[in-house]
Amino acid sequence: MYDxxxxxxGPYGLSIASHAAAAGLNLRVLGRPMASWRDHMPPGMFLKSEPWASNLTDPEGRWRLDTYCATRGMTARHAEPIPVTTFAAYGLWFASNAVPPVDERMVSRVAAHPAGFEAVTEDGEVLHARTVALAVGVMPFTQIPAPLRRLHPSLVSHSSHHSDLEQFRGRDVTVIGGGQAALETAALLAQQGTRVRVMARADRLQWNDVPPPWQRPWWQSARMPHSGLGCGWRNWFYAERPGLFRRLPESVRTRVAATALGPAGAWWVRDRVEPVVEVLLDREITAASAVPGGLRLDTVSLTGGPLTLETEHVIAATGFRATLDRLGLLSDELRDGLATTADGSPAAGRDLESSHPGLFLAGLLTASSFGPAMRFVHGATFTATALVRGVRRRLRGTPLSDTSPARVGWSAAEAPSRARC
Structure with missing residues (x-):
């Protein structure tokens, strides 16, 4: 029986494990380390976040990204993007130094058990633990526009489904979306000779500015402080005060989680897109169908007429939506009993504990409770500290049969609604 x-x-799971190990907990970590970065991003991509905001976290702060880079003769400087391959290697280095050995098997099912939880691995082994931390990343939550969902994967895929874009060399590809994933994917496709266009619902693309220097006059820093999510006091609040963010009204939290830091491209990818990639703005897909050689897209504009085009493949760079119903690894009984927020994501209490005692949440799953930082690596520092604190409280205190909201950090007045079957 594990604690x-x-x-x-990934970054959240490894950071949690580092803090839990330092706290003396008997733990087991399962999953392929840094899988999203190793298996779901093509070579040539870079981190959008600043290097100093992309650290995995250990209690002593020893295993930072800049430390890893220094050991490899590289630098991690402000306003200089880090290759995704470097970040993935950094995560593996962190795992080998700051975390107990990782069991790379996937977990296929988690269910409640009289003594806590029962987890079944992909090869059928059954493990028992008093508490569980779900740090499943973003891959279970890929979002594809409704008109495209029933088409064959040979015609439609999500941007996170590709570790190599070589298969599209010389073909015609349409990328859906206006954010970093869409724009950088389009840039890489164009670079290799793919005929590529970007289609977005917005009436113009948004581009992030070059960040101001790290060292600058005090009055500039006071007016627009740096934060792990960008400059400005609003971003600073989201990045550095997730615990306070959770005290906002639920309607505000879910709205901010859905809209803050909206789709935008990094400043360093702009020159790789605008001169070479066709951009279709103010366009929304209304229907899609397979045709010889690819698929036909019917689109509509709010300000113009309809437009129909044919393409060989669509890559939907349309993000992720972490709703409870997509947590397929949870047993039906456990999943259906969890409380949710207004947007359908599982609700998280003060220490990131769900409404089921002992089941803790991390990463994108908690963005509606703790804010936009949970969508980025930067949120792992707060999460690891708070979650392990909650696990320790759970292990030494409350009986696992007590499921009242007050026991997981909510007052009776703020207890969220129950999930519906």
């Missing part, structure tokens, strides 16, 4: 089972070995 804690960590499901997932």
């Amino acid at each position: 804690l089972l960590v499901v997932g070995a």
Whole structure:
């Protein structure tokens, strides 16, 4: 019987495991380390976040990204993007130094058990733990526009489904979306000779500015402080005060989680897109159908007429939506009993504990409770500290049969609604 089972070995899972190990917990970590970066992003991509905001976290702060880069003769400087391959290697280095050995098997099912939880691995082994931390990343939550969902994967895919774009060399590809994933994917496709266009619902593309220097006059820093999510006091609040963010009204939290830091391209990818990539703005897909050689897209504009085009493949760079119903690894009984927020994501209490005692949440799953920082690596620092604190409280205190909202950090007045079957 483990004290804690960590499901997932990305930045959040590894950071949680480092803090849990330092706290003396008997834990097991399952999952392929840094899988999203190793298996779901093509070579040539870069981190959009600043290097100093992309650290995995250990209690002593020893295993930072800049430390890793220094050991490899590289630099991690402000306003200089880090290759995704470097970040993935950094995560593996962190795992080898700051985390107990990771069991790379995937977990196929988690269910409640009289003594806590029962987890079944992909090859059928059954593990038991008193508490569980779900750090499953973003891959279970890929979002594809409704008109495209029933088409064959040979015609439509999500941007996160590709670790190599070589298969599209010389073909015609339409990328849906206006954010960093869409724009950088389009840039890489164009670079290799793919005929590529970007289609977005917005009436113009948004581009992030070059960040101001790290060292600058005090009055500039006071007016527009740096934060892990960008400059400005609003971003600073989202990045550095997730615990306070959780005290906002639920309607405000869910709205901010859905709209803050909206789709935008990094400043350093702009020159790779605008001169070479066709951009179709103010366009929304209304229907899609397979045709010989590819698919036909019917689109509509709010300010213009309809437009129909044919393409060989669509890549939907349309983000992720972390709703409870997509947590397929949870047993039906456990999943259906969890409380949710207004947007359908599982609700998280003060220490990131769900409404089921002992089941803790991390990463994108908690953005509606703790804010936009949970969509980025930067949120792992707060999460690891708060979650392990909650696990320790759970292990030494409350009986696992007590499921009252007050026991997981909510007052009776702010207890969220129950999920519907």
